[in-house]
Amino acid sequence: EPEVTQTPSHQVTQMGQEVILRCVPISNHLYFYWYRQILGQKVEFLVSFYNNEISEKSEIFDDQFSVERPDGSNFTLKIRSTKLEDSAMYFCASSEGTGIIHGYTFGSGTRLTVV
Amino acid sequence: AQSVTQLGSHVSVSEGALVLLRCNYSSSVPPYLFWYVQYPNQGLQLLLKYTTGATLVKGINGFEAEFKKSETSFHLTKPSAHMSDAAEYFCAVSKTQGGSEKLVFGKGTKLTVNP
Numbered sequence: 001e002p003e004v005t006q007t008p009s010h011q012v013t014q015m016g017q018e019v020i021l022r023c024v025p026i027s028n029h030l031y032f033y034w035y036r037q038i039l040g041q042k043v044e045f046l047v048s049f050y051n052n053e054i055s056e057k058s059e060i061f062d063d064q065f066s067v068e069r070p071d072g073s074n075f076t077l078k079i080r081s082t083k084l085e086d087s088a089m090y091f092c093a094s095s096e097g098t099g100i101i102h103g104y105t106f107g108s109g110t111r112l113t114v115v
Numbered sequence: 116a117q118s119v120t121q122l123g124s125h126v127s128v129s130e131g132a133l134v135l136l137r138c139n140y141s142s143s144v145p146p147y148l149f150w151y152v153q154y155p156n157q158g159l160q161l162l163l164k165y166t167t168g169a170t171l172v173k174g175i176n177g178f179e180a181e182f183k184k185s186e187t188s189f190h191l192t193k194p195s196a197h198m199s200d201a202a203e204y205f206c207a208v209s210k211t212q213g214g215s216e217k218l219v220f221g222k223g224t225k226l227t228v229n230p
Binding site for chain 1: 149151156157158159160161164205207216217218219220221222223
């Protein structure tokens with residue numbers, strides 16, 4: 001069964017450093033998403049991306065965050081200057097059509113630890 | 116704004132016993148409702164979803180959920196628990212109107228199955 005692949009599975013970075021989280025969505029999917037889960041808290045929506053632009057973003061997704069689909073296969077989340085509170089599990093997801101009807105496929109996540 | 120409340124952060128059942136995981140939602144518009152499961156070190160997997168039509172929804176692995184509008188509930192059940200059901204379960208809601216694609220998740224319920 002097709003999978004959404006996220007790399008790395010775990011990343012440790014120093015506060016203030018830039019980090020890029022990578023995702024390879026399912027090949028025929030058109031809609032892409034990032035969610036995050038701070039330890040012990042809810043899974044939270046960050047951003048949705050369609051047709052090479054952001055279609056929706058949450059208030060969490062401030063100027064230090066950006067997303068890109070640089071080469072037609074990868075979908076990346078960049079955090080420019082990491083803070084301790086950015087430590088979380090970050091999930092990428094993709095869907096064939098509008099995700100709500102089709103349902104998303106989530107990746108296994110990248111655990112980001114900011115020290 | 117939409118929200119989800121999952122009653123009980125931890126639920127423990129015996130193998131073969133009924134599984135009941137509770138989810139109540141709040142939504143200003145008719146909702147789409149979802150249950151996801153997360154096994155250790157894995158991503159979020161869609162168990163089942165309610166969009167329209169029949170209010171009793173059947174999903175994978177023998178799980179089902181019933182949409183009860185009058186109670187604003189979408190509880191997840193399984194008649195007989197297996198050891199392999201041990202995981203964390205997340206209820207989520209999304210809008211049917213307004214073009215938003217985001218899922219709003221509950222905090223999750225960790226299910227333990229005892230032999």
